[in-house]
Amino acid sequence: xxxxLEEALPVDPHKVDRVASPITKAWDLAYLRFGKPxxxxxxxxxxxxxxxxxxxxxxxxxxxxxxxxxxxxxVEKTHKAAYLGLGVEMKxxxxxxxxxxxxxxxxxxxxxxxxxxxVRLTDPNGFTVDALFNRTLQTEQPxxxxxxxxxxxxxxxxxxxxxxxxxxxDIARLGHVAVLTxxxxxxxxxxxxxxxxxxTDVLCLDDGTPALAFNRFDRGEHPADHHSIxxxxxPVKGYxxxxxxxxDLDAVGLxxxxxxxxxxxxxxxxxRHILGSQVFDYWSDQDGFKFEHYADGDVYTSDYETGYxxxxxxxxxxxxxxxxxxxxxxxxxxxxxxxAIHNLxxxxxFTLKKMKLMLAMTGRKARPWL
Numbered sequence: 001x002x003x004x005l006e007e008a009l010p011v012d013p014h015k016v017d018r019v020a021s022p023i024t025k026a027w028d029l030a031y032l033r034f035g036k037p038x039x040x041x042x043x044x045x046x047x048x049x050x051x052x053x054x055x056x057x058x059x060x061x062x063x064x065x066x067x068x069x070x071x072x073x074x075v076e077k078t079h080k081a082a083y084l085g086l087g088v089e090m091k092x093x094x095x096x097x098x099x100x101x102x103x104x105x106x107x108x109x110x111x112x113x114x115x116x117x118x119v120r121l122t123d124p125n126g127f128t129v130d131a132l133f134n135r136t137l138q139t140e141q142p143x144x145x146x147x148x149x150x151x152x153x154x155x156x157x158x159x160x161x162x163x164x165x166x167x168x169x170d171i172a173r174l175g176h177v178a179v180l181t182x183x184x185x186x187x188x189x190x191x192x193x194x195x196x197x198x199x200t201d202v203l204c205l206d207d208g209t210p211a212l213a214f215n216r217f218d219r220g221e222h223p224a225d226h227h228s229i230x231x232x233x234x235p236v237k238g239y240x241x242x243x244x245x246x247x248d249l250d251a252v253g254l255x256x257x258x259x260x261x262x263x264x265x266x267x268x269x270x271x272r273h274i275l276g277s278q279v280f281d282y283w284s285d286q287d288g289f290k291f292e293h294y295a296d297g298d299v300y301t302s303d304y305e306t307g308y309x310x311x312x313x314x315x316x317x318x319x320x321x322x323x324x325x326x327x328x329x330x331x332x333x334x335x336x337x338x339x340a341i342h343n344l345x346x347x348x349x350f351t352l353k354k355m356k357l358m359l360a361m362t363g364r365k366a367r368p369w370l
Contacts, residue, residue: 013308024095025196030087035078045285048262050168065171066143070114072174081287083239085128125237143170146247169251175243180234182343182350203311205357223299226276235340241290271320313366323366
């Protein structure tokens with residue numbers, strides 16, 4: 001058995017074609033929006049995770065990384081914790097004008113650090129999607145560079161140890177966000193039509209139905225992350241996790257040490273994914289929202305064709321800590337159950353048959369060779 005290969009599908013998959021002429025082609029993920037009841041508590045978690053507080057007021061919290069982006073996350077003060085949406089960077093004002101015309105909305109100013117202009121859209125799940133242009137880049141924060149590593153073939157570090165301070169890692173980039181939706185097909189079409197997303201890898205059920213897609217931005221010959229916006233089928237809409245790139249594997253390990261020292265809840269890791277190849281480590285904040293440190297992810301140009309694989313925990317990682325059953329287990333509240341029943345009744349593509357196939361596939365042993 002070759003442990004590095006993904007499983008094979010039992011039937012031909014239903015292909016998820018590219019949109020031939022999308023309205024725009026977004027360039028990068030810009031930020032995420034959350035609502036939280038306690039901004040001070042949220043700021044404390046983010047600082048331990050490695051973010052820098054860009055600005056905090058009585059009702060807004062902006063956090064950034066070490067690079068030039070004005071902020072990666074904005075948290076608005078709300079009564080209940082919630083994922084609100086995302087922002088994407090566009091290449092031109094003409095992109096904003098095209099989106100404004102297609103969805104009959106206005107172009108307005110972006111509040112918060114960096115300013116700029118935006119078009120605020122609403123996706124099929126009710127989450128906002130801000131298309132942004134002309135944000136002012138900020139001065140970079142001091143950050144360490146990636147470490148030099150000795151290999152059997154090449155020793156680049158002579159008379160020099162490998163040491164690092166026990167401090168939160170520098171966050172280099174917002175890498176991706178995973179969003180859950182009961183109406184997978186409609187959501188995929190919406191994001192691809194408006195933002196020009198390309199599916200790098202798609203996970204399918206045993207009958208070939210696509211259930212989760214790792215989507216990247218179409219940058220032509222310029223490489224893009226393996227995935228920036230992941231869409232996955234789920235009984236209710238929601239946020240699954242978001243991921244932030246660090247400089248190297250040492251930063252992932254040191255980040256874990258700091259978060260453990262601070263008493264935060266560990267979710268899963270350290271390990272290396274198969275699709276995307278990132279070395280990952282997942283943590284959750286006080287409201288159960290998952291945030292991922294990662295390093296060494298894959299990048300692809302636009303000519304790379306979509307891959308199709310079974311929806312399975314076996315395809316999640318090459319090595320690392322065992323996959324915890326709690327990682328994807330839903331919190332079965334009354335609200336969750338009522339929303340799931342409503343979605344089963346109102347969304348034609350979300351059926352009991354699909355739910356049963358999903359449960360059967362996600363219940364398979366993650367690493368059958370152990």
